[in-house]
Amino acid sequence: MASDPKLLAFEEVNNHNKTKDCWLIISGKVYDVTPFMDDHPGGDEVLLSATGKDATNDFEDVGHSDSAREMMEKYYIGEVDQSTVPLKRNYTPPQQAPYNPDKTPDFVIKILQILVPLLILGLAFAVRQYTKEK
Numbered sequence: 001m002a003s004d005p006k007l008l009a010f011e012e013v014n015n016h017n018k019t020k021d022c023w024l025i026i027s028g029k030v031y032d033v034t035p036f037m038d039d040h041p042g043g044d045e046v047l048l049s050a051t052g053k054d055a056t057n058d059f060e061d062v063g064h065s066d067s068a069r070e071m072m073e074k075y076y077i078g079e080v081d082q083s084t085v086p087l088k089r090n091y092t093p094p095q096q097a098p099y100n101p102d103k104t105p106d107f108v109i110k111i112l113q114i115l116v117p118l119l120i121l122g123l124a125f126a127v128r129q130y131t132k133e134k
């Protein structure tokens with residue numbers, strides 16, 4: 001391996017997204033897996049679906065063996081220029097909590113939470129009194 005690895009832009013790596021020309025980004029490194037497409041035990045479809053993005057999570061999620069990791073070295077062609085990789089969007093949960101889509105005021109809900117059980121209790125009591133008299 002050369003001491004000065006080739007720096008590749010994300011856009012450039014992105015262009016290699018076909019079965020006959022497939023590059024992957026895994027842990028900041030770029031792999032040209034074109035010769036491996038037919039031999040990959042997980043199939044070529046998964047490799048294709050891992051193009052055009054940082055495939056680190058996809059690769060790690062499978063729990064590849066050490067021998068798979070050794071195999072990767074054969075396909076290493078350079079490093080991805082991290083400044084060209086689009087940032088992952090972070091999920092920000094909605095500010096409104098708890099979930100209350102119809103915007104019913106919180107205090108109305110709290111009152112109902114107390115009132116409804118009381119009403120049921122009162123009703124049960126009334127029915128019992130009524131049936132006792134008969």
Ligand code: HEM
Pocket residue numbers: 024031033040041042043046047049050055058059062063064065066067068069071072075
């Ligand atoms: C240079 C990159 C890669 C190499 C050298 C490689 C190599 C291998 C090898 C040797 C196996 C057999 C099981 C093992 O030894 O772990 C395997 C299985 C598999 N790989 Fe990869 N792989 C690569 C990238 C990927 C990526 C990016 C994905 C996901 C998008 C993927 C998905 C899978 C799946 C689904 C299996 C099958 C697991 C099973 O059915 O047991 N691989 N790979």
